[in-house]
Amino acid sequence: MEKITSVHNQHVKDWKKLQTRKERQKTNTYLLDGWHLVNEAIASQVSILTLIGTQEQFELHPDILTHGFETYEVTKEIMTDITDSVTPQGIAAVVEKPKDDLEIPTKLTGAWLLLDQIQDPGNIGTMVRTADAAGFVGVVAGRKTADLYSPKVVRSMQGSQFHLQLRQGNLFSWLNQFRQAALPVYGTELNQDAKSFREVESADDFALIMGNEGHGMQPELLQQTTQNLYIPMAGKAESLNVAVSAGILMFQLKQK
Amino acid sequence: MEKITSVHNQHVKDWKKLQTRKERQKTNTYLLDGWHLVNEAIASQVSILTLIGTQEQFELHPDILTHGFETYEVTKEIMTDITDSVTPQGIAAVVEKPKDDLEIPTKLTGAWLLLDQIQDPGNIGTMVRTADAAGFVGVVAGRKTADLYSPKVVRSMQGSQFHLQLRQGNLFSWLNQFRQAALPVYGTELNQDAKSFREVESADDFALIMGNEGHGMQPELLQQTTQNLYIPMAGKAESLNVAVSAGILMFQLKQK
Numbered sequence A, B: 001m002e003k004i005t006s007v008h009n010q011h012v013k014d015w016k017k018l019q020t021r022k023e024r025q026k027t028n029t030y031l032l033d034g035w036h037l038v039n040e041a042i043a044s045q046v047s048i049l050t051l052i053g054t055q056e057q058f059e060l061h062p063d064i065l066t067h068g069f070e071t072y073e074v075t076k077e078i079m080t081d082i083t084d085s086v087t088p089q090g091i092a093a094v095v096e097k098p099k100d101d102l103e104i105p106t107k108l109t110g111a112w113l114l115l116d117q118i119q120d121p122g123n124i125g126t127m128v129r130t131a132d133a134a135g136f137v138g139v140v141a142g143r144k145t146a147d148l149y150s151p152k153v154v155r156s157m158q159g160s161q162f163h164l165q166l167r168q169g170n171l172f173s174w175l176n177q178f179r180q181a182a183l184p185v186y187g188t189e190l191n192q193d194a195k196s197f198r199e200v201e202s203a204d205d206f207a208l209i210m211g212n213e214g215h216g217m218q219p220e221l222l223q224q225t226t227q228n229l230y231i232p233m234a235g236k237a238e239s240l241n242v243a244v245s246a247g248i249l250m251f252q253l254k255q256k
Helices: A010-017 A021-027 A035-043 A055-060 A062-067 A076-082 A121-133 A151-157 A171-180 A242-253 B010-017 B021-027 B035-043 B055-060 B062-067 B076-082 B121-133 B151-157 B171-180 B242-253
Strands: A002-004 A029-033 A048-054 A071-074 A091-096 A111-116 A138-142 A165-169 A185-188 A206-211 A227-230 B002-004 B029-033 B048-054 B071-074 B091-096 B111-116 B138-142 B165-169 B185-188 B206-211 B227-230
Touching: A010 A076, A021 A029, A029 A035, A029 A151, A035 A048, A035 A091, A048 A055, A048 A062, A048 A076, A055 A062, A071 A076, A111 A121, A111 A171, A111 A242, A121 A138, A121 A151, A121 A242, A138 A171, A165 A171, A171 A185, A171 A206, A185 A242, A206 A242, A242 B242, B010 B076, B021 B029, B029 B035, B029 B151, B035 B048, B035 B091, B048 B055, B048 B062, B048 B076, B055 B062, B071 B076, B111 B121, B111 B171, B111 B242, B121 B138, B121 B151, B121 B242, B138 B171, B165 B171, B171 B185, B171 B206, B185 B242, B206 B242
Parallel strands: A002 A071, A048 A071, A111 A138, A111 A206, A138 A165, A185 A206, A185 A227, B002 B071, B048 B071, B111 B138, B111 B206, B138 B165, B185 B206, B185 B227
Antiparallel strands: A029 A091, A048 A091, B029 B091, B048 B091
């Protein structure tokens, strides 16, 4: 186990660079910050490329050293430097992003959540976590959706990325693939031209698309869905938070 | 209209102090930041005690000056100082908190959301906004729930506080009142000892209690409910965000 005490060490610089989308794409890796995420990765048999911890944490949890991961002991200062967190727990890991995440499965089954131009990292992470809880098999980020592996998204996914398939790509291509598989694709609209979500039967295999926080789904995408849904709202409320809407819809559409 | 250019002006100091719970309690007022909230307050006929804006905003929107509110023109620097926002829009207002918000209505009707020790301001605001959209008549913050009128909660409520009743108090007293009115009170649990939320009939008059993000509801409160509910989760997911859970439950329990 190598010990690093300087924030100017090249490894430290490389880990810190994983806060940028560019570096994550270049290396096809991202950083997990904190025990919950590191333990989830180990439990899900995701391969840990590098384990990074403080002396204090390695002394408190010596078991983590028995896995044989490439391991570095660092100072608390370095930990604060490489993570996006104000009070890091003192444990982190570099892991690989899924290798096939730009491909569309040739045989589509299960429930999928498609994200069209979602911007807020917290919303994205919460939706992935909710999709996991609702039994969805995958989440697809469309081209203009914020990156799935930024520190803020990773923090709010809480490890759910290890329980389902996270993919990225052109949502129009995904829609084509669902159409070819004869599976329904549900869009979401903010107006009552769409169908109430309560009138849709729950199913096992389908896609649900959530749109941008301010503008909703792209009109061109709305035109290509099987059916567009809305959530009837009472009184004077104007809209729901997109992650709350996604939760209501996912737990209605998939009830097993 | 008085013009203020110094951040040391006493009015400026007083407005800034409204960022603290203590000052909001002392004055029974709070601050609205931005056009959406100010316009919602006006549309909801909430009395605006003081209107605060920059020269630029008053020139762009002269209509706002026709209401006869006590009005102050301030600099952008002052606006940044008094609001909790990095890029304030240049309009704000001091409004009164509801006067009767510590009382329990003698005749309880409608759907109520009770918040037991919820800590995150964003979660609280999102739940109030969702309750509004679901047609709930009120939200009650229990003793250890974060303040309903902090800048962050106010921002994420998005004006929904003007569409329903926001109250604060002892949740055990509220439960008693619901019991006396023979209305059901649904608690929420993270385990399967409770009843699946799908097995509950929707209704018009009831209370739903959401608990702390980490620890859930107080055990003593769980024991006094009519029925405790849980949301069945698939696979390896451990929990849902409390605001997402609240959305799923509210739209299931109240379907009109």
